Amino acid sequence: MKELQDKIINEGIVLNEEVLKVDSFLNHQVDPMLMMSIGQEFARRFENQAIDKVLTLESSGIAPALMTALYLKAPLLFARKQKSLTLTDNLYVETVYSFTKQQTSDVTVSRKFLSPGEKVLIIDDFLAHGEAAFGMARIVEAAGAEVVGMGIVIEKSFQDGYRKLQEAGYRVESLARIASLSIERIEFAEQNIPVSSR
Amino acid sequence: MKELQDKIINEGIVLNEEVLKVDSFLNHQVDPMLMMSIGQEFARRFENQAIDKVLTLESSGIAPALMTALYLKAPLLFARKQKSLTLTDNLYVETVYSFTKQQTSDVTVSRKFLSPGEKVLIIDDFLAHGEAAFGMARIVEAAGAEVVGMGIVIEKSFQDGYRKLQEAGYRVESLARIASLSIERIEFAEQNIPVSSR
Numbered sequence: 001m002k003e004l005q006d007k008i009i010n011e012g013i014v015l016n017e018e019v020l021k022v023d024s025f026l027n028h029q030v031d032p033m034l035m036m037s038i039g040q041e042f043a044r045r046f047e048n049q050a051i052d053k054v055l056t057l058e059s060s061g062i063a064p065a066l067m068t069a070l071y072l073k074a075p076l077l078f079a080r081k082q083k084s085l086t087l088t089d090n091l092y093v094e095t096v097y098s099f100t101k102q103q104t105s106d107v108t109v110s111r112k113f114l115s116p117g118e119k120v121l122i123i124d125d126f127l128a129h130g131e132a133a134f135g136m137a138r139i140v141e142a143a144g145a146e147v148v149g150m151g152i153v154i155e156k157s158f159q160d161g162y163r164k165l166q167e168a169g170y171r172v173e174s175l176a177r178i179a180s181l182s183i184e185r186i187e188f189a190e191q192n193i194p195v196s197s198r
Numbered sequence: 199m200k201e202l203q204d205k206i207i208n209e210g211i212v213l214n215e216e217v218l219k220v221d222s223f224l225n226h227q228v229d230p231m232l233m234m235s236i237g238q239e240f241a242r243r244f245e246n247q248a249i250d251k252v253l254t255l256e257s258s259g260i261a262p263a264l265m266t267a268l269y270l271k272a273p274l275l276f277a278r279k280q281k282s283l284t285l286t287d288n289l290y291v292e293t294v295y296s297f298t299k300q301q302t303s304d305v306t307v308s309r310k311f312l313s314p315g316e317k318v319l320i321i322d323d324f325l326a327h328g329e330a331a332f333g334m335a336r337i338v339e340a341a342g343a344e345v346v347g348m349g350i351v352i353e354k355s356f357q358d359g360y361r362k363l364q365e366a367g368y369r370v371e372s373l374a375r376i377a378s379l380s381i382e383r384i385e386f387a388e389q390n391i392p393v394s395s396r
Contacts, residue, residue: 022240023309024310025273027277028276028307028308028311029273029274029311030260030264030267030273030274030276031273032264032267032268032271032272032273033266033268034345035264035268036268058256059256059257059260059276059278062228062257062264063264063274064258066228066233066260066261066265067230067264069228069230070230070231070233073230073231074230075227075228075230076228076261077227077228077259077285078226078228080226080257082269083281090209105298109226110221110226110227113222113227128313145392164343189220191335
């Protein structure tokens with residue numbers, strides 16, 4: 001997605017060869033017009049999937065996922081991230097490890113908002129090792145619902161998340177795929193090769 | 199706002215006389231069409247204020263604030279909530295107490311995204327005692343920027359936040375004002391009386 005790539009080139013800050021900061025338009029400050037384009041593009045890519053619900057993870061996933069849900073005319077559900085839980089009644093809970101933050105957190109969704117047979121599109125801001133995406137997928141599947149695909153705003157293609165998700169049979173659509181990061185240059189990869197959905 | 203009041207009546211769950219759960223359309227599952235109406239309504243109420251930026255607090259403020267920012271053609275900035283911080287370089291930090299969660303957290307905004315003289319609209323999902331709203335206002339003012347108003351999705355008018363904010367001179371626009379909560383009935387208050395902005 002050209003508009004997104006341009007934004008990454010113009011405003012992204014490379015902290016090191018693994019970390020790209022995009023807090024001027026996605027993670028802290030948010031560009032609403034860009035979110036609209038992103039939502040429209042995800043909706044276009046998944047429009048024939050009869051999606052019942054869009055699922056994301058707080059907080060940075062909410063903006064792109066809300067716009068996607070708007071275009072797909074489906075409710076948005078955002079999973080909550082908590083340190084660790086004592087009270088887990090009526091919740092789906094999955095433990096997710098963040099390589100960036102080097103910490104584990106519980107990702108939770110209320111049982112009443114996912115039903116067996118529902119078709120769910122997972123949206124996230126970043127894909128690195130796939131921890132968050134797998135965690136959300138496990139929640140969807142624990143509910144007896146189906147992951148029809150994953151929409152990623154920025155994929156760090158030099159990490160193994162995309163490959164692992166693809167091997168697990170998920171259809172992953174990333175709007176920007178970063179092949180390599182250095183202070184001098186952000187290199188984009190080609191569009192990912194479509195795989196059939198599960 | 200009729201559409202919002204209807205949604206509260208039909209889907210809100212009164213946990214006790216102080217707590218209303220609206221996690222089917224605002225706090226966990228989110229209704230994107232309703233968020234669009236909410237954003238449009240806030241934008242209408244503040245359209246003559248030449249707003250430079252919309253500020254909210256993660257996570258539940260993001261959806262209504264994003265739509266407001268979209269209609270106002272302004273960037274959205276979401277403050278982050280953290281347990282307690284050791285590294286506060288380049289951050290505005292304010293401590294906010296949550297009566298609901300009975301805990302204190304640090305609310306932070308990166309210094310680079312607020313500039314002196316900017317006109318800022320603060321959006322939040324709930325107004326109870328005003329702690330979060332005052333915290334965000336202190337951040338805006340610490341940056342030398344101006345709070346031109348506050349847009350609240352649901353005001354619990356039986357708590358003192360609205361009165362305190364009004365006394366402090368802030369213009370507060372709430373889309374639904376709850377006069378009282380009981381298991382049997384949710385009573386709405388009249389629209390708030392407009393006060394001149396600071």
